[in-house]
Amino acid sequence: MGAEKNSCLSGKGLTKVFGFGRTRTLAVDHVDFDFREREVVSIVGESGSGKTTLAKMLLGLINPTEGEIYFQGRKRDISSQRKKQEYWKNIQAIFQDPFSSYNIFNKIDTVLLDCIRMRGGGKLPQAKKAELMTEACSFVNLKFAELTNKYPFELSGGQMQRLMIARIFLLKPKILLADEPTSMIDACSRATILDYLMKLRDETGMTLIFITHDIGLAYYVSDTVYIMEHGKFVESGSADRVILHPKEPYTRRLISDVPKIYEEWDLSTV
Amino acid sequence: MPNAVLEVRDLTTKYVTRFREDVYAVDHVSLKIEEGQSLGIAGESGCGKSTLALSLMGYYFPPLHYTNGEIVIDGRNISGMKPDDIRKTILGTEIAYIPQAAMNALNPTRKIINFIEDVILAHDPTENQKFIYDLARASFEVLGLPAEVLHKYPVELSGGMKQRTVIAVSVILRPKILIADEPSSALDVTSQKMVIKMLKGLMETGFIKSMIFITHELPLLYNVTDDIMVMYAGQIVEKATAKEAVFDPLHPYSKGLMGSIIVPESGLRNVKLAAIPGVPPNLKKPPEGCRFAERCKYVRSECKVTAVPLYDAGHGRTYRCILSEKVLREAYQHGR
Numbered sequence: 001m002g003a004e005k006n007s008c009l010s011g012k013g014l015t016k017v018f019g020f021g022r023t024r025t026l027a028v029d030h031v032d033f034d035f036r037e038r039e040v041v042s043i044v045g046e047s048g049s050g051k052t053t054l055a056k057m058l059l060g061l062i063n064p065t066e067g068e069i070y071f072q073g074r075k076r077d078i079s080s081q082r083k084k085q086e087y088w089k090n091i092q093a094i095f096q097d098p099f100s101s102y103n104i105f106n107k108i109d110t111v112l113l114d115c116i117r118m119r120g121g122g123k124l125p126q127a128k129k130a131e132l133m134t135e136a137c138s139f140v141n142l143k144f145a146e147l148t149n150k151y152p153f154e155l156s157g158g159q160m161q162r163l164m165i166a167r168i169f170l171l172k173p174k175i176l177l178a179d180e181p182t183s184m185i186d187a188c189s190r191a192t193i194l195d196y197l198m199k200l201r202d203e204t205g206m207t208l209i210f211i212t213h214d215i216g217l218a219y220y221v222s223d224t225v226y227i228m229e230h231g232k233f234v235e236s237g238s239a240d241r242v243i244l245h246p247k248e249p250y251t252r253r254l255i256s257d258v259p260k261i262y263e264e265w266d267l268s269t270v
Numbered sequence: 271m272p273n274a275v276l277e278v279r280d281l282t283t284k285y286v287t288r289f290r291e292d293v294y295a296v297d298h299v300s301l302k303i304e305e306g307q308s309l310g311i312a313g314e315s316g317c318g319k320s321t322l323a324l325s326l327m328g329y330y331f332p333p334l335h336y337t338n339g340e341i342v343i344d345g346r347n348i349s350g351m352k353p354d355d356i357r358k359t360i361l362g363t364e365i366a367y368i369p370q371a372a373m374n375a376l377n378p379t380r381k382i383i384n385f386i387e388d389v390i391l392a393h394d395p396t397e398n399q400k401f402i403y404d405l406a407r408a409s410f411e412v413l414g415l416p417a418e419v420l421h422k423y424p425v426e427l428s429g430g431m432k433q434r435t436v437i438a439v440s441v442i443l444r445p446k447i448l449i450a451d452e453p454s455s456a457l458d459v460t461s462q463k464m465v466i467k468m469l470k471g472l473m474e475t476g477f478i479k480s481m482i483f484i485t486h487e488l489p490l491l492y493n494v495t496d497d498i499m500v501m502y503a504g505q506i507v508e509k510a511t512a513k514e515a516v517f518d519p520l521h522p523y524s525k526g527l528m529g530s531i532i533v534p535e536s537g538l539r540n541v542k543l544a545a546i547p548g549v550p551p552n553l554k555k556p557p558e559g560c561r562f563a564e565r566c567k568y569v570r571s572e573c574k575v576t577a578v579p580l581y582d583a584g585h586g587r588t589y590r591c592i593l594s595e596k597v598l599r600e601a602y603q604h605g606r
Binding site: 185187190259261 | 315463464466467470492493516526531532538544547549
């Protein structure tokens with residue numbers, strides 16, 4: 001699947017070790033991956049399997065102990081602050097908790113203007129900026145006119161998460177990493193958020209990486225699924241293959257633990 | 271005929287805000303649970319699920335106030351009782367409640383056995399230590415929890431184990447009804463399954479007679495409860511058996527909710543998710559007519575004028591919509 005497409009982000013032998021001596025913990029253990037352009041990837045695992053550590057390494061927030069990350073075929077270089085900022089133009093993230101994702105002192109205008117500035121639109125005329133912001137807000141069904149002069153905490157959780165997507169719409173990164181984007185909101189808003197993310201992928205052609213423990217979500221959205229256990233990828237492949245015909249016992253157990261509606265949910269296996 | 275363990279008639283409770291505005295978070299709710307039955311309550315955030323759970327216990331503290339209605343537990347009317355009497359004679363022995371963040375409610379400086387002591391002594395201060403210890407050990411054994419947990423501190427337990435311990439502590443006095451408010455939403459799938467297995471086991475082992483299970487995760491409700499009640503903006507909009515509620519919903523809101531289910535099963539990948547547009551109404555000023563009218567795809571002009579009562583569709587099934595069953599089913603067929 002997608003073999004003809006170019007590699008967008010790949011990793012070789014990526015490892016992260018926390019602590020040393022007796023407290024040494026192998027959080028991510030020599031993982032290899034290759035995410036392609038326009039691909040929707042899910043990394044699924046239980047709590048403590050190292051998903052978030054991997055995400056932080058991909059974002060360049062923590063340095064890997066070992067291994068390399070390649071961005072668009074070239075070795076990623078984030079040795080200086082300037083290079084890091086250059087890299088962050090290409091990769092952006094949405095986090096689990098929208099309430100703690102915003103700077104509480106910045107108004108919503110500032111949040112969105114920052115995105116325009118990051119794209120090099122800092123010198124555009126006021127009217128053009130406003131137009132861009134309105135467009136971004138209407139993409140996620142928010143009204144920019146109602147949001148000006150408001151602070152992020154005046155919005156509801158679902159609105160904040162949508163504003164986050166409006167930011168991504170302005171930034172147009174090559175890769176979007178979504179770390180549990182829907183686990184704090186209820187099922188109805190979840191569908192809306194997923195809709196916007198998929199629409200954004202179709203429009204901008206970015207690579208979408210979902211980090212989640214929700215197997216249903218992974219199955220629904222992604223092309224490729226990676227199953228993570230104790231810092232290792234135990235199984236990967238197309239969503240249909242991995243979720244419907246799992247090979248590894250761990251994957252099978254994980255899937256059997258999710259409540260189903262068409263099949264019998266077997267409670268005797270715990 | 272099985273007797274009703276819990277019967278609620280026309281229960282209305284309100285929150286009073288700082289500016290003396292009334293918010294009716296539970297609005298004329300009636301329900302009935304028979305012995306051995308479980309009821310699931312579904313709905314989006316802020317629809318009044320948790321407030322209903324609090325109201326059912328009859329234990330009100332500001333800003334939540336009781337307005338009217340009756341709560342009858344096993345033939346005993348508890349509405350209007352003083353909070354102190356409720357705490358001594360109802361909570362724990364008649365109704366037990368597991369709040370959302372139950373596992374964070376454990377005091378980190380006390381051992382699990384101390385919590386059990388507290389619960390039992392609050393109801394009967396004369397019980398001796400040995401009796402408490404034996405009861406705790408016996409209960410933990412039946413519930414499949416290791417006895418050494420009793421002498422551990424909460425920090426020594428994993429999340430799933432903490433949650434199961436809280437459940438065990440709350441049912442130790444064998445209450446008639448257990449209200450579980452999102453008991454598994456902070457856990458990963460495997461611990462969730464263990465918690466669910468334990469909750470289902472509680473009814474089989476006779477610890478509780480019936481259960482109310484609150485969550486917004488519909489696949490979970492479908493697997494756990496007999497009946498599902500869907501709430502919207504403080505009102506019941508539909509009540510049906512779990513199977514009917516998931517596969518054949520009548521109210522447009524329930525239909526929307528069921529459309530947002532995501533499960534890892536074949537064939538569901540290409541089904542488009544049905545998102546419900548808009549936001550729930552502000553309950554400070556609820557709309558005159560149907561509360562869902564603003565967001566409803568099948569809205570008619572008369573929907574917004576008069577309030578809609580609950581219609582009885584037979585077989586214990588009720589829904590709150592002015593359209594008839596037939597019209598609704600036809601509309602859904604064309605919609606898909």
